[in-house]
Amino acid sequence: MTAATVTGPAAAAGEPTYRILLIEDDLGDALLVEELLYDTGLRYELITRPTLAEARTALAGTAIDCILLDLHLPDVSGIDAVAAVRALAPHTAVIVLTGLSEAQAGTDAMAAGAQDYLVKGKVEADLLYRTVRYAVYRSQTERAGAEAQAARLRAEENARLERGLLPQPILDTSTVTVTSRYLPGASMALLGGDFLDVVEGDEGLLHAVIGDVSGHGPDAAALGVCLRIAWRSLVLGGHRGDDLLHLMERILIAERGTRHMFATCTILTLDQKAATATLHLAGHHEPLLTTPEGTRELTAAHGVALGIAPELRSWPATVLALPATGALTLYTDGLTEGHNGATKERLGVEGLLALIGNQPTADPAAHVDLLIKEANELNAGRHTDDVAVLRLDWGTRPTRP
Incomplete structure (x- = not known):
């Protein structure tokens, strides 16, 4: 699916555009997520990929704000899927999509690095709206904190080198x-x-x-x-x-x-x-x-x-x-x-x-x-x-x- 900017009917003025990657091999579930996104009122660009391998290519060529990840893909599943996506995009928000019978999978995914999880069949537009926005915000905050810490470490190292040089x-x-x-x-x-x-x-x-x-x-x-x-x-x-x-x-x-x-x-x-x-x-x-x-x-x-x-x-x-x-x-x-x-x-x-x-x-x-x-x-x-x-x-x- 080619990315294109989509604006839901209830989009607020000044709403940022979220670049979203959906990794889902079930066409029905992918279509449901797309319809829910449209109803949220978010401005977004959606890319859909059915496997982790194809998602890797998309991540290499496009800056992504949020990844919606199905835990059961043809080439990887479960917590391994979360770990693999986090390795590919360590500063991108990850929201896991779980099944009704996977009560523990969501919390395990968050422990592995996901920002949040949603249960398929229990997601409504307003919940998806809040989840995407909060997950992206938390991810950006974590990234800013990591960059600030890296800057502090570089400054400390420079100070030590400067005393010698x-x-x-x-x-x-x-x-x-x-x-x-x-x-x-x-x-x-x-x-x-x-x-x-x-x-x-x-x-x-x-x-x-x-x-x-x-x-x-x-x-x-x-x-x-x-x-x-x-x-x-x-x-x-x-x-x-x-x-x-x-x-x-x-x-x-x-x-x-x-x-x-x-x-x-x-x-x-x-x-x-x-x-x-x-x-x-x-x-x-x-x-x-x-x-x-x-x-x-x-x-x-x-x-x-x-x-x-x-x-x-x-x-x-x-x-x-x-x-x-x-x-x-x-x-x-x-x-x-x-x-x-x-x-x-x-x-x-x-x-x-x-x-x-x-x-x-x-x-x-x-x-x-x-x-x-x-x-x-x-x-x-x-x-x-x-x-x-x-x-x-x-x-x-x-x-x-």
């Missing part, structure tokens, strides 16, 4: 302003494998890292947390440059196990007294330098991503002179890989620089928030990769040795 900077005497942001790759998604951190060493130098573990989901996030903690511990232990990256790579290889995962990262050491920044790029792109004259991408030597070719150990250093006032912005590629508006082209670094050029730069936090917002809007909210941004601002003219 986005720690509080360790700053003692540094006057550098640190701004960090993280945006998951999809709405309500768990944080992924991007990570960042900033610590001030005993020598007064400021050390920063930003990185991106390949892949998405909890495995990437766990490895990102591991690398972030390893970086902080190694930096505070005095490791620097290619030695630091070599140890991080060893940890990555040990922690990834049999999974073919790698990580890109940038490590930076900012020396305010010497007015220099030392960069090591491990498969990562260059940071951006903002001065009163504007923003540009830095030029730096590139090294291999961690975990790609462990035998190379090639991460050359680049030492850059810093202006008296400025900012360095480190970011992951989720910020630039989205579409540039309606075009099929990626935003890229040039598009990112164009966005920055049109923004006020007085407030670093507002600047980063606006940059992420505009990049996401250009991509029409389709960002699928995590976005991490770390900005370091300084404004006091360094004392050169």
